[in-house]
Amino acid sequence: MVAQIPVSQTKYELLTDIQQPCWRTQIFCFATIFLVVGMLSAICIWTSILILKASNVNTLEDLREETTIPIWLRRAQMYAESIKENQNANKNISIDINWQSYNSTGKIIVCYYTLDISDTEWNLAPSQIDPHICTHIIIGFASIMNCTVDISANAWIYEKIVDLKKSNLNLKVMFSIGGANEPNSSFPEMVKNHANRKQFIKSILNIIKTFKFDGLDLDWEFPAWLGSGERQKIHFVQLIQEIRKEFDRSNKKLILSVAVAAPQAIVDQSYNVPEIAEHVDFVNLMSYDYHFYVWYFPVTDLNAPLYPNTIESGYLSTLNVNFSAHYWISKGMPRDKIVIGIPTYGHSYKLDNPLNHKLQAPASGFGKLGSNGFVSYSTICQFLNRGAYSVFESESKVPYAYKDDEWISYDNNESVYYKTKWILANGFKGAMIFSLNVDDWKNKCNPNETFPLIRTIAKIFQEEKIRQFNTNEVTARLLLMTYIYYNFLIVACSQKL
Numbered sequence: 001m002v003a004q005i006p007v008s009q010t011k012y013e014l015l016t017d018i019q020q021p022c023w024r025t026q027i028f029c030f031a032t033i034f035l036v037v038g039m040l041s042a043i044c045i046w047t048s049i050l051i052l053k054a055s056n057v058n059t060l061e062d063l064r065e066e067t068t069i070p071i072w073l074r075r076a077q078m079y080a081e082s083i084k085e086n087q088n089a090n091k092n093i094s095i096d097i098n099w100q101s102y103n104s105t106g107k108i109i110v111c112y113y114t115l116d117i118s119d120t121e122w123n124l125a126p127s128q129i130d131p132h133i134c135t136h137i138i139i140g141f142a143s144i145m146n147c148t149v150d151i152s153a154n155a156w157i158y159e160k161i162v163d164l165k166k167s168n169l170n171l172k173v174m175f176s177i178g179g180a181n182e183p184n185s186s187f188p189e190m191v192k193n194h195a196n197r198k199q200f201i202k203s204i205l206n207i208i209k210t211f212k213f214d215g216l217d218l219d220w221e222f223p224a225w226l227g228s229g230e231r232q233k234i235h236f237v238q239l240i241q242e243i244r245k246e247f248d249r250s251n252k253k254l255i256l257s258v259a260v261a262a263p264q265a266i267v268d269q270s271y272n273v274p275e276i277a278e279h280v281d282f283v284n285l286m287s288y289d290y291h292f293y294v295w296y297f298p299v300t301d302l303n304a305p306l307y308p309n310t311i312e313s314g315y316l317s318t319l320n321v322n323f324s325a326h327y328w329i330s331k332g333m334p335r336d337k338i339v340i341g342i343p344t345y346g347h348s349y350k351l352d353n354p355l356n357h358k359l360q361a362p363a364s365g366f367g368k369l370g371s372n373g374f375v376s377y378s379t380i381c382q383f384l385n386r387g388a389y390s391v392f393e394s395e396s397k398v399p400y401a402y403k404d405d406e407w408i409s410y411d412n413n414e415s416v417y418y419k420t421k422w423i424l425a426n427g428f429k430g431a432m433i434f435s436l437n438v439d440d441w442k443n444k445c446n447p448n449e450t451f452p453l454i455r456t457i458a459k460i461f462q463e464e465k466i467r468q469f470n471t472n473e474v475t476a477r478l479l480l481m482t483y484i485y486y487n488f489l490i491v492a493c494s495q496k497l
Contacts, residue, residue: 107431112140113436115154136171141178149203162213173214174217176259217258218259237275240275262286283338346408351406388406389403416453417456
C-alpha cells in the first residue's frame, strides 16, 4: 500500500504525522502557562483585597466621616485662644482623603515621661515603667537658660530611664526641651541669631553624649503665635536645620522630633511645614486639649475627639484628631512622619445644672477632681467606680462621664482602640502618649494590668504586625508554589518539543 504512493507524497504524509502532535503540545503548554499566570494574578489581587479589608476592619464606617471636614494648663489655654483667633484661619480648605491601603508594620509608640510634677499622684518612678510597652520614651521637659540646656537637677532620673534600655535593647530614649510649663519661653531669644543657636546645639550634643540619649525632641509652644513675630517661624526652621546638620555629622544616627500644635489657626501661624518635614524624623501631633473650661466658652466639650460632632459647626468642627492630622498632610507633612497624640488624662468641668449633662452643657469652672481640670486616668476610673455614668459619644468616638455636678471628658480603652485602628488605616507613623505619668500605673482601673491605655495601643500594633507577617508568609508560599509549578511546565514542554 505504501509502495503505491509517490515518494514526495510519502514524505509529506510522514512530516504531517510528526508535526501534528508537536503543535498540540505547544498549544497545551501555552494554555497552561497562561492559566498559571492568570491564577498568579488572581492570587495577588485576592491577597491585596484581603489585606485592604483586614486593615480597615471596624474602621470603614468611621473613615467615611473623614470627608467632613495643662502644669499643662498653658497649652490648653493657647489652644482655647485659637478659637478666638480663628477668624485668621483659612476657611476655604480642602482635605484630600486617599482611599488606599498603607503599610501597617513598623509603627512606633512614643511615650512622654514628665518631670517636676507637683501633684504626687502623678509622680511615676522610673523603676515603675514597663520598658517594653513603648518604642520611644521622651523625658520632658528641660529648660533653656542663657542659650544653654542644663538637666543636672534631674540627672539621676535621666540616668534611670536611659538604663531601661538594658531591659529592652530596641528602646529609644530621648529628651525634650520646652513644654507647656515654660511660662516665659526662652526659645525666642535663643533662636535670634546663629551664635546663640550654635551655643544651644553644643549643649544638646554634650547632653546626648553624657547620658547616651538617642535623640532630641523640641517642644516650643508656639513660634510666632499671637503677635510674637513672623521671624520666629523662620528662626525655628533655621534651628531645626542646624540641629539636623550636627546630628548627621555624628557617628550615631540621632533622632530629631518636634512636638507640634493641632489647631489649624496655630499651624498656619507657627510652622513652615514643608521645611520642618525635610529635616525631622517625625512630628508629635499634640491632638488633645481641644476643649477645656475657659470663661469665654463655658460649656462642656471633648478633650480629644477623633471626629467632629454634628452639633459643631465652623471652626469648632475642625477641633478633632482626624481634621488636624489631615490638615498637617495638606500643609506638606508626609503621613509617615506624623505621630498621633493620645492623652491618658481627661478634662473636668463643674456643671451649672447637674440635670443638664450632655455635650455643650453650661459649666461654671473646673471640676473638683484633678488639678486645674486635668484628671489622671486612675482618678477617672475611681470616679466611675463610685457610680459615675459613662457615655460613649458615637460620632466623636470618645467617652465622657458625669455624676452630680462633675463632668469629665477622657479617653478609655474603647476610644484608644478606635484611634489606633484609625492610625493603621491612614498610614500614620504611630501613636504618641501624653503621658506615662497619668495612665493608670496604680492598677485602679484593672487590678491585673498597669498602663492599660498604652497596652491597648501596643497590643493592636502587635496584632497587626503578626497579621501582616502571616499574610505575607502565605502569599510568599503561594507565589513560590506557583513559580515551581510554572518552571516544571516549562521543562516538561521543552522536553516534549
